[in-house]
Amino acid sequence: MGQKSFLLLHILFALTLSLYTHSVxxxxxxxxxxxxxxxxxxxxxxxxxxxxxxQSLNSTLFQPEATTSSSFSLSLHPRxxxxxxxxxxYRLLTLSRLxxxxxxxxxxxxxxxxxxxxxxxxxxxxVETSVELEEFETPLTSGxxxxxxxxxxxxxxxxxxxxxxxxxDTGSDISWLQCQPCSDCxxxxxxxxxxxxxxxxxxxxxxxxxxxxxxVSACSSGKCMYQVAYGDGSxxxxxxxxxxxxxxNSGSVNNVALGCGHENEGLFIGAAGLLGLGGxxxxxxxxxxxxxxxxCLVDRDxxxxxxxxxxxxxxxxxxxxxxxxxxxxxxxxxxxxxxxxVGGQMLSIPPSVFAVDESGxxxxxxxxxxxxxxxQTQAYDSLRDAFVKMTQNLPSTSGFALFDTxxxxxxxxxxxxxxxxxxxxxxxxxxxxxxxYLIPVDNAGKFCFAFAPTQGSLSIIGxxxxxxxxxxxxxxxxxxxxxPDTC
Numbered sequence: 001m002g003q004k005s006f007l008l009l010h011i012l013f014a015l016t017l018s019l020y021t022h023s024v025x026x027x028x029x030x031x032x033x034x035x036x037x038x039x040x041x042x043x044x045x046x047x048x049x050x051x052x053x054x055q056s057l058n059s060t061l062f063q064p065e066a067t068t069s070s071s072f073s074l075s076l077h078p079r080x081x082x083x084x085x086x087x088x089x090y091r092l093l094t095l096s097r098l099x100x101x102x103x104x105x106x107x108x109x110x111x112x113x114x115x116x117x118x119x120x121x122x123x124x125x126x127v128e129t130s131v132e133l134e135e136f137e138t139p140l141t142s143g144x145x146x147x148x149x150x151x152x153x154x155x156x157x158x159x160x161x162x163x164x165x166x167x168x169d170t171g172s173d174i175s176w177l178q179c180q181p182c183s184d185c186x187x188x189x190x191x192x193x194x195x196x197x198x199x200x201x202x203x204x205x206x207x208x209x210x211x212x213x214x215x216v217s218a219c220s221s222g223k224c225m226y227q228v229a230y231g232d233g234s235x236x237x238x239x240x241x242x243x244x245x246x247x248x249n250s251g252s253v254n255n256v257a258l259g260c261g262h263e264n265e266g267l268f269i270g271a272a273g274l275l276g277l278g279g280x281x282x283x284x285x286x287x288x289x290x291x292x293x294x295x296c297l298v299d300r301d302x303x304x305x306x307x308x309x310x311x312x313x314x315x316x317x318x319x320x321x322x323x324x325x326x327x328x329x330x331x332x333x334x335x336x337x338x339x340x341x342v343g344g345q346m347l348s349i350p351p352s353v354f355a356v357d358e359s360g361x362x363x364x365x366x367x368x369x370x371x372x373x374x375x376q377t378q379a380y381d382s383l384r385d386a387f388v389k390m391t392q393n394l395p396s397t398s399g400f401a402l403f404d405t406x407x408x409x410x411x412x413x414x415x416x417x418x419x420x421x422x423x424x425x426x427x428x429x430x431x432x433x434x435x436x437y438l439i440p441v442d443n444a445g446k447f448c449f450a451f452a453p454t455q456g457s458l459s460i461i462g463x464x465x466x467x468x469x470x471x472x473x474x475x476x477x478x479x480x481x482x483x484p485d486t487c
Contacts, residue, residue, distance in 0.1 A: 234266020
């Protein structure tokens with residue numbers, strides 16, 4: 001073979017290899033830059049949600065087995081499978097959900113500002129007083145009436161144990177439930193808890209460690225009283241006591257401090273109370289000395305359920321991120337987010353946008369009770385603009401409530417959309433499924449980009465973005481894990 005022929009073959013081989021490599025890289029880039037949204041399946045779920053019958057209340061008593069294991073599990077249900085909405089149209093249902101969500105965000109931002117600026121009553125000793133409940137309650141009830149909390153856990157309380165649906169809340173610490181006698185109680189699915197019927201119920205004294213850990217407390221006839229206000233006008237007031245809490249049939253824990261609420265108003269309709277999963281000393285994970293806990297949120301329009309687990313083994317293949325704390329507030333669970341991506345490309349957002357500053361403001365928390373992810377305006381605008389630029393092929397339509405980016409997908413069955421991803425400290429990336437960021441707001445095919453800007457300093461990863469992913473909090477090693485498709 002002559003030198004010219006050899007050189008020609010070498011050039012042809014190099015060109016072929018280059019074309020092959022480019023083809024492979026193009027396919028790889030495409031697989032990471034776009035994903036397919038099943039439009040028809042999403043629309044069908046919006047139509048099915050009104051035909052779902054609420055789950056019948058299980059009157060069977062829990063039978064916690066005697067166990068030496070410290071691993072506990074509770075069932076976890078979306079609101080739609082427990083509480084029948086009064087709305088008969090998905091558009092109206094979405095509006096009421098977003099109204100609750102705005103109240104939720106207001107509550108969290110108010111709580112943070114109070115923590116930064118105010119002196120908590122926990123800095124003072126409870127003072128013996130003849131206070132009446134009417135004098136103790138200071139918040140005003142919210143005008144919204146549909147009830148807060150999108151996910152309920154089935155929790156056993158007392159001896160003999162009785163089950164109650166309680167809202168799970170990673171944004172608060174105090175667990176509580178409505179109690180007899182009820183001076184002012186909202187409607188709930190379960191019978192109201194009667195402390196006189198439980199042999200394990202024990203009021204806490206005013207000088208107890210638990211009482212002194214409350215942010216707002218008072219002392220009446222030697223018994224500790226608590227008050228929790230949620231910033232949106234919702235509140236609960238009553239006796240602070242210890243009780244036995246049971247976790248399905250996986251075991252029980254004695255002497256858990258919780259509120260026995262005799263005056264309760266606001267956004268809690270449907271639930272018997274609230275399960276505080278925050279980072280403070282009075283949260284349930286702290287009280288049962290859990291080294292970890294995790295939950296998986298099923299689609300909010302689904303009749304299925306998942307679990308809330310404590311001290312369980314971590315899921316394989318998790319995307320992990322640092323679990324951070326704010327010295328100004330113990331409750332919130334911050335995550336080390338460093339950036340956002342759209343279509344496989346990192347956005348030009350300074351990491352400082354997602355960091356807690358010296359004053360305690362800023363940062364981003366993972367919250368089970370907030371639906372729509374809220375981002376500081378700079379980050380939101382960058383995310384939205386990049387998404388809009390890559391979806392010029394989709395028919396845009398008018399905004400909806402707090403959503404300013406919406407599309408008319410009524411004529412489509414499946415559609416390719418750019419990926420959206422969270423980038424965490426340590427170089428880990430979590431790519432979201434399209435159904436976690438492009439959601440139906442009616443049953444006619446209108447879909448909106450499920451992020452929103454916030455006027456406050458706090459950013460929040462909401463539960464729409466968490467659905468279908470097991471979110472785990474490794475408290476012992478200060479890590480947050482995200483395991484997609486493990487419900």
